[in-house]
Amino acid sequence: MRILNYILLAVFAGLLIYATVHLPARGDADAPMHRQENVVGDPVAGAYFISNAYRDAATPNMVTVVLADYRSVDTLGEVLVVFTAGVCCFLILRRRLYD
Amino acid sequence: MTNPSESVIIVVVSRALARLIQLFGIYVIIHGHYSPGGGFQGGALLAAGVILLRMTEGYRESQTETSTAAAIPLASLGALIFAGTGLVTLAFGGYYMDYGAVPVPGVEEPIVRYYGILLVEFGIGLAVMTALVAIFDDMLGQAPGGDGEHAPAESTGAPPKI
Amino acid sequence: MNWLVELVLYLLLLTTAILALSVRDLLAGAAAATAFTFTMALLFVSMGAIDVGFTEAVVGAGIVGVYFIAAVFQTSRRTRD
Numbered sequence: 223m224r225i226l227n228y229i230l231l232a233v234f235a236g237l238l239i240y241a242t243v244h245l246p247a248r249g250d251a252d253a254p255m256h257r258q259e260n261v262v263g264d265p266v267a268g269a270y271f272i273s274n275a276y277r278d279a280a281t282p283n284m285v286t287v288v289l290a291d292y293r294s295v296d297t298l299g300e301v302l303v304v305f306t307a308g309v310c311c312f313l314i315l316r317r318r319l320y321d
Numbered sequence: 322m323t324n325p326s327e328s329v330i331i332v333v334v335s336r337a338l339a340r341l342i343q344l345f346g347i348y349v350i351i352h353g354h355y356s357p358g359g360g361f362q363g364g365a366l367l368a369a370g371v372i373l374l375r376m377t378e379g380y381r382e383s384q385t386e387t388s389t390a391a392a393i394p395l396a397s398l399g400a401l402i403f404a405g406t407g408l409v410t411l412a413f414g415g416y417y418m419d420y421g422a423v424p425v426p427g428v429e430e431p432i433v434r435y436y437g438i439l440l441v442e443f444g445i446g447l448a449v450m451t452a453l454v455a456i457f458d459d460m461l462g463q464a465p466g467g468d469g470e471h472a473p474a475e476s477t478g479a480p481p482k483i
Numbered sequence: 484m485n486w487l488v489e490l491v492l493y494l495l496l497l498t499t500a501i502l503a504l505s506v507r508d509l510l511a512g513a514a515a516a517t518a519f520t521f522t523m524a525l526l527f528v529s530m531g532a533i534d535v536g537f538t539e540a541v542v543g544a545g546i547v548g549v550y551f552i553a554a555v556f557q558t559s560r561r562t563r564d
Contacts, residue, residue, distance in 0.1 A: 277431065278431060278434060279435055279438060280431035280434070281435055281438065282354065282355055283356065283357070285357070285359075285534045286359055290360075290442060291437070297441075298403055298407070301403055301444075301445050304448065304449055304452045304453070305400045308392070308396050308453070308455045308456050311456045312393050312459055316459050322553070322556050357537050358534070361538060362537050362542075365541040365546055369545045453546055457549065457550065460554065460557065461553055461556075461557070
């Protein structure tokens, strides 16, 4: 059983490595995610963010503009996850508050 | 962990270090427009400063930092600042979180977006900091004000007063 | 030169991961998991994702490690398997 575990692990690692070698190189300008248009011919959102982030929000850090302006609903969900974790710990774990 | 540390060195050094960590957290939040960082990282750094004081000064001594009873209301306030900014832009006729829709006389739209981002980052920082501190306090199982489960069983003298 | 740094970081990542899973003392396991997260943050920075690396370093290595230690403090320090 133990040997089967290791064989499964090795097979899975080989599968992952095989999938990783065919990815485009890091920082490749011709990778599909870095092009202006995707395969169908529609404009890619990332290219718009890169060329218009400073003009839209007067902020040099592009990541901040994407996180707090373009994709701010995503960040709202992120904050609500942390807040929900705090409230759940408050409801389950806190003792002797009302007795 | 919930009792004050017995070593004077640890208490003194952690007091100075906690202020430095919190100062860096505020810098990360405010300077997030120009350097890596933002509300989430800055809030986590502020919470790290408070948690360091909780671990070294003891639970009761460090209530003058973010107190346990005020943590969850402050986290609600932070989340409310974030969501309320979106609602304000909704009231002026823009999309949700579209800060440029708020008409401020004499200020161009990119600058309005700049300050909208700053306001939102403050909300994120407040919510994350107080939520993390509340989780830490609840994991240690201390009741606010009352005697906790881990009251000093074998008392080792008075905590160091500095 | 960059690939050498990354190779060292990947080896450190593997070492700390195996150490965190195999060690008996849960406090040492928490420390090894924290070291794993910090190595991960260094890898992110070396790949150029500075914001992700910063978040990983602050939240993963700072806060979650403290939570692990608090959980060990509340339960037991030795694993039974």
